[in-house]
């Protein structure tokens with residue numbers, strides 16, 4: 113694969129850069145929820161009206177019908193410009209795109225992409241995180257409805273979302289992954305309640321979600337009855353496929369800021385500091401080459417699968433080393449300095465947990481990618 117932009121891609125990049133220069137919010141991202149949530153929703157709405165959302169999705173579902181290369185250029189330019197994160201978790205929309213009926217796609221995808229309707233992911237439970245197949249929330253049929261009872265935990269944006277993609281047990285207790293079904297649950301349904309959880313960095317990113325005889329129409333089932341594991345695997349593969357050029361651009365930007373701070377503090381020639389920054393640069397280069405390989409896979413139409421666990425591990429290691437280095441450079445001032453470095457450092461610790469822990473990614477790589485016996 114030729115990694116340079118074609119003339120068309122270069123034109124696309126220039127047009128996007130010009131749009132970003134005009135439209136990127138000038139006011140800083142609020143530090144805490146819910147102000148930050150409203151800020152990122154407003155940003156996604158702006159991106160959507162500019163035609164910069166879901167570039168590689170089919171046009172009939174609100175996408176732009178372009179390819180993975182344009183999608184990658186978009187992520188790269190957003191990262192480079194320091195744009196806010198998207199409000200919607202794209203991997204949840206991908207689940208509807210992949211497993212939804214025509215009616216479901218028509219009903220849910222436009223609101224999802226335009227950020228009029230925000231979704232959250234109701235997978236993890238108090239006793240079911242890594243071992244998701246042991247989940248205990250139940251969905252029992254009653255006429256043309258299902259009645260859901262149980263609890264979800266660590267539901268990101270759960271306090272704010274209008275819809276939750278919920279995994280529930282529809283088979284016997286012992287059925288494990290063969291007895292799970294995915295449902296689209298409006299969060300304003302009677303019997304559903306939410307309680308915000310405060311994270312170590314002080315943020316209110318996620319919630320506990322409780323289901324007390326929550327009744328939803330059977331047509332809200334996503335995929336087949338007891339076919340929820342297939343939906344789960346596809347959703348998680350997209351969630352873990354983090355190694356795109358957007359992350360790289362964001363990390364490069366942060367490393368440039370850290371190097372600038374080191375210079376200002378007279379550490380530019382300090383051997384320990386230069387070695388630490390050099391180590392991050394090496395990780396960034398590995399991430400860059402890995403991202404290019406992944407982009408080349410997508411451009412040649414290879415489906416997204418278990419190998420995205422490698423993406424997630426490489427991304428996690430890079431982010432954690434980068435933020436660790438930031439704290440080393442800033443020292444105790446990290447707690448006071450502007451730029452929110454300590455908060456970012458704390459959040460980087462979560463990278464080896466959300467979307468499945470690093471240990472679980474290694475299990476998947478050994479079992480499903482390398483074919484080694486577990």
Ligand SMILES: Cc1cc2nc3c(=O)[nH]c(=O)nc-3n(C[C@H](O)[C@H](O)[C@H](O)COP(=O)(O)OP(=O)(O)OC[C@H]3O[C@@H](n4cnc5c(N)ncnc54)[C@H](O)[C@@H]3O)c2cc1C
Pocket residue numbers: 232233234235236237238239240241242243265266267268269318462465466467468469470471472475
């Ligand atoms: C910031 C953040 C956002 C999140 N957002 C969401 C969300 O939106 N929706 C959602 O459903 N969930 C979400 N989660 C939950 C996340 O998916 C779970 O925390 C994660 O899967 C781990 O589950 P657990 O916390 O129950 O830990 P456990 O599964 O109890 O694991 C504890 C430890 O044991 C290790 N371990 C467990 N089993 C094995 C094994 N078989 N082999 C090796 N080691 C093992 C784990 O690696 C870990 O170190 C989020 C988590 C975080 C931190």
